[in-house]
Amino acid sequence: MDSITQAALGASLAGAVAGKTLGRSALLIGAALGTLPDLDVVIDYGTAVANFTQHRGFSHSLFILFPLSLFLAYALHRWRPLLSYRRWLAVTALILLTHPLLDAFTTYGTQLFWPFGPPVAINSIFIIDPLYTLPLLAGILAFLLRGPQTRTVTVGLALSTLYLGWSVTAQQIISDRVEPALAKESLQEAPRMVQPMPFNTLLWRVTVMGENRRVEIVTGFLDGDGPITLENFPRDPELAKAAASLEEGRRLEWFTDGFLHYERANGKLTATDIRLGIPGAHPFTFVLARDNGEGLEPEPSSRLERPVVAGELLGVLWDRMTGSAEVLCLASLSLPPPGEGCT
Structure with a gap:
C-alpha cells in the first residue's frame, strides 16, 4: 500500500496498544515503524529490473521483521520504560508484520518468505484505496482531538479490516461471474488475475493469459444485465x-x-x-x-518513462464504475457509444 496508509496503520496499531500510556507520541512512533520496511527503496541494486524485483524483498520478509521487532522492542523499552517489554514487543511486532501482510493484498507482490519462495500477491485491493485508509485517518484524528482514547483508533482498525475482508469476497464474486464467459472461449484453465480498478472495489479488471492472446475484462457490481465484454490483446x-x-x-x-x-x-x-x-x-x-x-x-x-495519464481518465473510470457506461475499452481507455463494443 502507499506510504500514507502504512503510516496510518502503524499509528493506529500503536495507539490501540500503547495510546493510553504514551499518549499522542504513540502515534508518531507507530507511523515511523509503519514506514520502516519501505526504506528499501533507497537501495540501488544496479539495474532497473533488480530494483523493481528486490523491492518488498528482505525488508518485507517475516523471517527478518520478527527478529527485528524483538530488537526494536528492547531498544524502545530502554528508551521509554513506561511500557513493559512485552507491550513494546506487541507494538513493534504488530506494526512490522502487518505492513508486509497488507502489502500482500495488493498486486505488486510481496516477498513474505524471503529468501524462500515467490512473491505473494492476493490482488484484492488497489495500492491506493481511500475506503481502506480513511477509517484509519479518522480514528487517528479523533485520537488527536479527544485525547488518548484507544476506542477511536480501534474502531478505525476494525472498519479498515472489514473493508479488506470485503475486497477478498468481492474478488471471488467477480471471478465466479466471468467464469461462463471464459469457458465459452476455452480459457477457464488459463492463468487468471482478478484485481480492482484504481481506487475502489466496485469495478474490477480480469486478465487472462492465453497462448497467443491476452484477454481483458472490465466488470463491476453496478453493471446492469448486459453481456460481459472480452477485449483481446495479441501475445x-x-x-x-x-x-x-x-x-x-x-x-x-x-x-x-x-x-x-x-x-x-x-x-x-x-x-x-x-x-x-x-x-x-x-x-x-x-x-x-x-x-x-x-x-x-x-x-x-x-x-522506460512512465506513460502520461490523461486527466480525463478519472472521469472515464467513474462513469464505468457507477454503471452509467456499460463498456470500457482498455486498448483506447475510452467509452464506446451505448450498445457498441470495443474494436
Whole structure:
C-alpha cells in the first residue's frame, strides 16, 4: 500500500496498544515503524529490473521483521520504560508484520518468505484505496482531538479490516461471474488475475493469459444485465522465449508470475508488467536487450518513462464504475457509444 496508509496503520496499531500510556507520541512512533520496511527503496541494486524485483524483498520478509521487532522492542523499552517489554514487543511486532501482510493484498507482490519462495500477491485491493485508509485517518484524528482514547483508533482498525475482508469476497464474486464467459472461449484453465480498478472495489479488471492472446475484462457490481465484454490483446510466444533466455527476463517472469507483455521495436526487446496500472498506462516497462544485427544482445536493464495519464481518465473510470457506461475499452481507455463494443 502507499506510504500514507502504512503510516496510518502503524499509528493506529500503536495507539490501540500503547495510546493510553504514551499518549499522542504513540502515534508518531507507530507511523515511523509503519514506514520502516519501505526504506528499501533507497537501495540501488544496479539495474532497473533488480530494483523493481528486490523491492518488498528482505525488508518485507517475516523471517527478518520478527527478529527485528524483538530488537526494536528492547531498544524502545530502554528508551521509554513506561511500557513493559512485552507491550513494546506487541507494538513493534504488530506494526512490522502487518505492513508486509497488507502489502500482500495488493498486486505488486510481496516477498513474505524471503529468501524462500515467490512473491505473494492476493490482488484484492488497489495500492491506493481511500475506503481502506480513511477509517484509519479518522480514528487517528479523533485520537488527536479527544485525547488518548484507544476506542477511536480501534474502531478505525476494525472498519479498515472489514473493508479488506470485503475486497477478498468481492474478488471471488467477480471471478465466479466471468467464469461462463471464459469457458465459452476455452480459457477457464488459463492463468487468471482478478484485481480492482484504481481506487475502489466496485469495478474490477480480469486478465487472462492465453497462448497467443491476452484477454481483458472490465466488470463491476453496478453493471446492469448486459453481456460481459472480452477485449483481446495479441501475445508473441517467440518473444517470451527470447526473454526467457535472459537472466533478467527470467527474474521478471518469476516476479510477475508471467503477466508480462513483450515487444520488439526500434532494436529493443521490452517487457511490460501488465499487472500494474491499466493498458495504455502501465508504469513499468523495461528494456532487456538490443538487436546488434545478429540477434538480441542482453544489457543491464533500464526502465522506460512512465506513460502520461490523461486527466480525463478519472472521469472515464467513474462513469464505468457507477454503471452509467456499460463498456470500457482498455486498448483506447475510452467509452464506446451505448450498445457498441470495443474494436
